[in-house]
Amino acid sequence: MLEFRSSLPAYKEKDAILSAISQNQVVIVSGETGCGKTTQIPQFVLESEIESIRGDMCSIICTQPRRISVMAVSERVAAERGELLGETVGYKVRLEGVKGRDTHLLFCTTGILLRRLLVDRNLKGITHVIVDEIHERGMNEDFLLIVLKDLLPRRPELRLILMSATLDAELFSSYFDGAPLVHIPGFTYPVRTHFLENILEMSGYRLTPDNQIDDYGQERTWKMNKQAPRKRKSQIASAVEDTLRAADFQEFSPETQESLSCWNPDCIGFNFIEYILCHICENERPGAVLVFMTGWDD
Incomplete structure (x- = not known):
């Protein structure tokens, strides 16, 4: 586990990060997804405090x-430290949590910290x-940052x-009176972007006007009404349609072009997502899959 940690880009910036934290009240760290900032920086801070005999x-x-x-x-952090949750590392979310007397690193939602600030302003x-x-x-x-800025004096x-995954961290630096920025460069693995047309071409899946209406135990008529085209199309849907009209898909097969012409941006497309997941599991190397879904209101 230590070998894996030391291979992360964040580990190479450990000294710079800890130096910035020791010399400044506010520090902003930016780094691409996968650089290790989320799991490593809290551990860097904890380990530094322990080494400085301030662990308790x-x-x-x-x-x-x-x-x-x-x-x-x-x-993940508890596993990297060879511990069980509730020892040095714990967590707290709404109606659930794991924490012990020796917990010095607590992960929580933004809402949990805001609730604590209601009863403990300092x-x-x-x-x-x-x-x-x-x-x-x-x-x-955003509200948490306002409250924390008021707390710092x-x-x-x-x-x-x-910590931010984008390079627009300068916005937050200016908000906190020029707080220093530490950037963690590089990926630990190659990232390839595949768009809808690429996925259709690779998987062989065919979109039709009918197979984009999903039926997961609910009445089909209800689903049809729920996902029918809206009178006022969203800005995203309109932009997608404009892009499709302007795009040139001549390098793709006729089947893929036909599928693109049938695609309905108002549908989530659970059937398509399910098919792609099966395709990945059956044809790609073993690994984890993370799917970002739309919110409840959508």
Whole structure:
């Protein structure tokens, strides 16, 4: 596990990150997805405090925007440290949590930290706050940054680390009065982007006007009405249609071109997603698959 950690790009920037944190109250770290910032930086801080004989006084809160991220990251960090959840590393989400007396690194949702700030405006006992995924710019995340900025003058010893997966971190640097930026360069693995037309061509899946209406145990008529074209199309759907009209797909097979002409951007396309997942499992090398779905309102 230590060998894997040392191979991550974040590990190579460990000294620069810790130096910036020790010399500044606010530090902004940017790094591409997969560089290891989410799992490694909280550990760097904890290990540094332990080495400085401040481990007993150290209390780190690390926020994630979603509860599934909180649980997954906390489990991973605990595993990397050779521990069970609830020892040094714990987590807290709404109505659920794992934490012990020796927990010094707590992962939680943004909402959990905001609720704590309601009853403890000064975050008594907390030495470090790490806010991950700040580039998502959700309402809770933006409000949390406002509250934390107001807190910093009252807690000069508190350290705030903001982490972003994009290079627009300069926006947050200016908001926090020129806070220093540390960038973690590079990927640990190659990333290839495949668009809809590429996936249709590779998989052989054929879109039709009918197979984009999904039937998962609900009445088909209800689904038809629910997913019928809207009178006022969304800006995204309109942009997609404009792009399709302007695009030249001559390098693709006639079947793929026909599928693209049938594609309905108003449908989520669970059938297509299911087919692609099966295709990946049957034809690609073993590994994990992460699917980002639309929200409940969509």
